Amino acid sequence: MKVLLLSAEVEPFAKTGGLADVAASLPQALRDLGHEVAIMMPGYRRALYAGRPVRETGVRVRVPIAHRSLEGRILVSSLPGCDVPVYLVDYAPYFDRSGIYGAEGVDYPDNCERFVFFQRAALEGIRMLDFQPEILHCNDWQTGLVPVYLDEVYRPLPGSVFRQVGTVVTIHNLAYQGSFWHLDMPLTGFDWSLFTPDRLEAYGRLNFLKAGLVYADQISTVSPTYAREIQALEGGRGLDGLLRARKADLHGIVNGIDVTIWNPAIDPHLTARYTVKTWPAGKAANKTHLQRLAGLPDRPDVPLMAAISRLDPQKGWDLVVDAAAELLRRDLQIVILGTGEPGYERTLQQLAKEHPENLCVFLEFSQPLAHQLEAAADLLLMPSLYEPCGLNQLYSLAYGTVPVVRSTGGLADTVVNATPETLQNHSATGVSFTEPTAKALIRAVDRALELYADSDTWPRLVATGMNTDWTWHRSAEQYVRLYERVRHQRLAEHPA
Ligand code: ADP
16 A cells, blocks of 8 residues: 655654654554555754755645745655655745744744645645655645545546545544635635535635545544544534534544553663563652652652643643642642643642642653653543543553543543453453543542552553553554555546
């Protein structure tokens, strides 16, 4: 299979969230399965200076934007540690800027044309590159128009190389749709006749993601439960009707974790490395180290609960703030690592000042600390209001840290709630709760603390989690099946 993955973020070139991790890990896993894969992304300043070698391909592309014709070029780099090519669509006026989508929290006003340019330039570039994909795997709104350009512009061209090329659109977070005012429509070059609710329009605006969901051959999102939730009014963000209409083509594939980075047996950030056989001693050493670092009492037996995430309402911080005073009455240490909304930062800082004995808050973005916390903690708290997939709970499972999660999206699909039945059949890996309330959160933490105190049950819970397979290999095989489905679909529509 020949697959080109299009993404606005790819680690280590440019990252604001989980999309960048997926866009780097999935292609490697596909290649390990024997497929031919390349990546295409915008040539942002930070991507060109990410420390990876970047070369010219010699390919120049001309892209119409409204009445102008702009010339960009395609550069090429590669993922570290493997030779998956990363094509960079370069046009300095759009991408030689400090930010990816904006600066100082404000989106660039020309994001519509920046990403129209990226998508058209990508398709123009593909026509001239050595690599001829069978599948274009688009990700999120920044690539949502690609299936539209294919159908409306590129496939109908005489002798088109795109005749049998199929598309997958993956939704990483439905909250971000690339919705622009209607007068941006001419930037796309599409006829106004496409500006209808069954095509590119959503609620009077031009909507890139919606357009992709209408035109894609197949659609996926990053967990089966999220795939169901976005078909309901409450989770659909205005697109639930469309997603229900396309439900036969909508698949949930859980993300994997990169075990070269997230593996307690080889993690260079840890004080002590450990495996499923040596975790009690390993975690104890990491815990002592973290307690000192966090200025918390050096107590090996007290349960330690971590939270690592963006300080955003999505992640359930309102529940945490409401539950904090009660939780801190328990014999429990809490360490929080996060950055984000200033309101949460101030509240958490204040709480930490009031409870120096059992709460420490790190308001920073630190990869080493994230690793150390996963290794040191007994519990991870992740009470998200919604969660397309979630990665931290997967890291926690691998690190023997029992997740306490709200049962939503990918959290529901990856954490097996401890009940008498799942404990008995040894499938339990964590504790989950459903109601988005502080009371339900506190009850869940209390249940986890009871399990922690039970010296028979706890080691089993930890070991079951550590033994679950969340490697990318598993997910990549599911994507391959999806690509095969697309290929059959296209062959049926356009026989060779
Ligand atoms: P999302 O993509 O919605 O932010 P995920 O759980 O899918 O949530 O991924 C978040 C990633 O960002 C994880 O790898 C997590 O460890 C990391 N992360 C979040 N906040 C921090 C932080 N303050 N310091 C270090 N890593 C963080």
